[in-house]
Structure formats: structure tokens, C-alpha cells
Amino acid sequence: MRAAGTAVAGACLFALAQAAGAAAPAPPSGATSCTGCHPASAKVETKVPRLAGRNAAEIVAAMQAFRSGQKPSTVMDRIAKGFSDEETRAVADWLGAQQ
């Protein structure tokens, strides 16, 4: 009962915090799609690199090279062409900030 009471009090505090605070910013356009292939978890071992926590500038450079064809690829050329420089930068920054 005591635990439940503490939880109830916690829920109320959270309600107040939520009422007072602003909503967290949403991930940039397209960003959450990436983990379909690029593992979110470090436990998954594949040839497809994990992007979370990676240097954002490196991601941007890779995307530009995929888009121009300078860097050979199978699917990434087709995906990179769907994003502007600005969108690519935003996605890279977001991925870089992930744990």
C-alpha cells in the first residue's frame, strides 16, 4: 500500500510537471526510419553500420557521397536522393545525439 501511495504521489508530481513543461521536440523528418536497417541496438551484429552516436559530419559526408555516386552503394544512393542537405544534416545531428 505504501508503495502504491508513493507511486500515486509520483504520478501527481508528474502530472504537474507535464502541465507546466513543454513537449519534447520530435525527431527530424525521416530520422526514425533509419533503424529499420541500421541497428538501434549495439547488440545486433551486421555489416550495416549502427548510426546512433556517430559523428554527424561523417554521416552527412557519407550521404552526400552516396547521393553523388562517389561512394558505391546498393540502396543508399536511392535513399540519399530523397533528402535535401538541410534534412540530411538534421537527421545526422539527431542520429549523432542518440545513445
Next chain:
Amino acid sequence: MKRRVAASRRTFLKRALAACAVLVPLPAIAQAAPRVVVVGGGFAGATCAGTLRRLDPKLNVVLVETNPTFTACPFSNGVIAGMRALRAQQFNYEALAGLGITLAFTPATRVDPQARTVTLGADTVLPFDRLVLAPGVDFRWGAPAGYDEAAAGRMPHAWKAGEQTLLLRRQLEAMEDGGLVAISVPPNPMRCPTGAYERASLIAHYLKSKKPRSKILILDSKDTFPLQRSFQAAWQELYAGLLEWVPLSNDGKVVRVNPATNTLVTDFTEHKAAVANVVPPQKAARIAEIAGVADRTGWCPIDPATFESSLQRNVHVIGDAAISGAMAKSAFAANAQAKACAVAVKQLLDGATPAAGKIINTCYSLVAPDYGISIVGVYQAVNGQFVDVEGAGGASPADAPRENRALEATYADAWFRTITAEVFG
């Protein structure tokens, strides 16, 4: 068992709300522990439930699914062709339970969008702030004429993975060399629009080594299909004389079947098959219709910014059941939509206004174990519907070097392991 868990949660919530009511005004209470119910534990629903809890561990998320074991459709063509075990397709919900999601292994039977309740089984009523429907597809039994649930026991569809997948595999294994395998492909929209061609390819791969005098026929209700040039180039290279595609305009559409004789009938021809695989036409699963979110097409129109139904407020539809414009009904799309939907639902619960973002789909097909091809799309919302971003996406080049095919087969395998790890832990 699960019902009791859900009930005790509700009791707790009631107590929590009652206690809060003394302290804070009502609008804040509504935000204290918003309730999201997700119906359907496939790639769409399971992803959405997990993403919601990761975005906000305080959300009260209930995942409603009838089957405690999930059997994945992607890669199940490999099971049919004897390349992998069905076990490799199967996942459970323990990791999602570990995230604090309440699991209810009871079918959703009613939805009241006005009262914001969903009924499980006969009488368990769950209130929700937001409902996410990810129910997948149902078959339009009776099409082709004569194809019903009983017929599927003789002529498997194998379009929902599990026992049907194994039945088709056993039939192929039991078939004598020299037999005819026929696959009937329905019109669009359908789940996994490249799946039947991958299936035909992998069955051809099996026949080529095990039963080389046999033949596989694709009887198609369509004149074109995704990745067509890449598939056809590969068939020419690998399966010439073994695999034949019969398009709609060449009398490919199966209009009637006779399970007693294993016969598929088109307008002008009767094909008596040793093994007949009939993929029936589809629609959004029944609960979508019950909830009033399916339109006259049998599918569910949505707002691409939020995946909220165009027909019912506070109800979102993701995955195969949704009308998502140019996006194919694939596991990748379901997973990507589910993550976007979860973000939007969280924003709506926080009182924010979600903006429509871009979304990606990548579908791999195996033509042989070491021969992969893919179709990719990047989509954006235009006039309330997902359309292709111009200049992006498309199919693997029909003339790509063989090492790219091998690489894509490797990436296909990597994709399956990655996505199932993301969804089921």
C-alpha cells in the same frame, strides 16, 4: 491471467486519478498517465507500442494481440523453399512486457471511438486516450470462386506465416519430380507486393536442385509488378524453362479454383497443379471495419502527419491495413510508420501539433539464397497522401553486377535480424 493484470492496472489508475483529483485540476490529470491501446502485435503494432514506451516510460500502453507467438512473414518464403526453419521466424512479446507494456492476449471485439473504449473478448472494456489499430489484413474469402478457409487446407495461401507456411513446404517436399507448382497472385492492394515473385523464385531454386523436371507457373491478376525487370532478368539467368510468369493480359487471372482436383481456372484455361498456392485478395482486418475506420475499398484512410483515421477521431491506423499512398504494404513500411505514429501520438498527448515527415521503405527480395534485389522509396505527404519523393527510390538496376546481388542478399538477412531485434528485442 492477462485480464487480471489489466484489471489491477485499471484499479490502480482509478485510485491514482482519485488521489490526484484532490490536488490538481482535471486537464492535468488527463495528462498524468495517458492510455494508449495498440491492437495488433505485428511489425506495426509491436513497434508502435515499444516506441511509445521508450518515448515516455510513464505512458500506460496496452498491446492487444491474440497470439503469444508472432510468426514473421518476411523471409518465410525461405521456409517454404527449405532454406530455413519456421522457428527462425518466430518471436515473443517478453521484451515488450519488460518495457512495461501490458499485454492482453485476447481478441479486440468492439471499438467505440466516441466513448474511447475498446472491448476485449466478451466483456473486458479498456478505456483509451488514443487507440492505434495495426490489425493487418483479412482475406476476401470466396475469391477466386471456390477459395474458402476449407480450400486453404488443400491449396495453401501461406500469406499469413505459420502452419500454412509449413503446409506449402510439405506439399513441395512430397511432390514428385515433374510436377506443376502454380501460384495465383491477387490484384493490388495486397500485403507484400513483391512476395509472390520472391516465393516463385525460391521455389524454383528448390526445384532446380531437387526436382529439376518440375515447373512453376505464376498466374497473375496483374500485368506489371514491382522489381519486374530485375526479377525477369534473374529468372532468365537462373530459372529459364523452369519458371513462367503469366500476366493478366495473357489469361493469367485465376477466377475459380477446385480444391478437390487442385485445379486453378482462368478465363480460358484449366491448370491442374501438383501444388497450388492461392494468395487471395485482401482487405484491412475485420476490427478496422468494426471500428468504422475502413472505407468502401476495405482499407483505412489516414492523415499522413499522425496516422489518425480520416473517419474516426483518436483512432490511428498503421501497417498493412492503412491506405498509405505510394508506400507498399511491407514490414519495413509498417515499422517506419509505427515509429512516426508513436512520435505523433506522443505529441498529440502533449498538446503539440505533429507535422508530416518523410518516411522510408526498403523491401528486399531474394531470387536465390545469394541473389538479392531491392525496391526503395522515400515518401512525403502531399495533399494528405504519401507520394514518392521525385528523383529518389526505385529498384535495383536490372543490369547490376552479380556481386551487388550477393551484397543485397547479405543486407536482406541483416535487415531481418535488425528489424526483428528492434521490434521484439
